[in-house]
Amino acid sequence: MFYFVVGIFGLVLGSFLNVCIVRLPNEESILVPRSHCPRCKHPIRWFDNIPLVSYLLLRGRCRDCQAGISPRYAVVEALTALLLMATFRRYGLSPEFVKYSALVMMLIVLIFTDLNQRRIPHAVTVFGISLGLVLSFFTQVDNRPVEWLAERMGLFLPGTVSSVLGAIVGAVTGGGLFYAVGEAFYILGGRQKEYLGFGDVMLMLMVGTFLGAPLTLLTILLGSLGGSIIALSLTLAAPRFRNYHWPYGTFLGIAAIYSALDGTRLLEAYLRWSGLAS
């Protein structure tokens, strides 16, 4: 029953995320004007704006001019519903569910704006960084590296202080590491090509405030590894990908969603295997 409710909410919210994906990179308002067909400009009727259902009933075409509607609209709606159900399955009815739902939805927007237009709008990341910091007062952020240090120095960190500190350390780890890697590539590449944009740094600052340092590092590792494997195999498979500008933020976004929902399991397995935790 709860899953059904979460799924319906996911479809409706996914429909809103579609508006964000189209409008935010162009710095347009997400509230006005009402949605309209990009070709004939006809406003979309309320009964043609039902998530997923309308797309299927209209068979992916505008009712007025028959222009094809991008399947991305339906994909984003279905994806949002599925991921919110997965978030609910992982966290149940809890403050964490609200927190990670917010993160997942912001990441869906950034995954698609980077994929479509190579843009990671500050409207999302600045809001996300602020939200992550505020939520760290209410839900615990993984702060094990600092707690470990504090313990060695004989200091005791109260829960909330540790959590907020965890969000800040996570942001610095994510954004800082990413900035350093970007600069290194820039210098190694003879200062000719920007490998990582500032948008990626902002994305990782945001992820860091939500996940804390350990899962942020996992995100960077999985995103870079996954991105490199996909980029390399596609470049080898088809020459047209040789000068393709890869959407790094898309890979990082996917990795961050995985880390938020299932990363702890992988991280614990690694820590046990490497002997860092018993």
Ligand SMILES: [Zn+2]
């Ligand atoms: Zn139309």
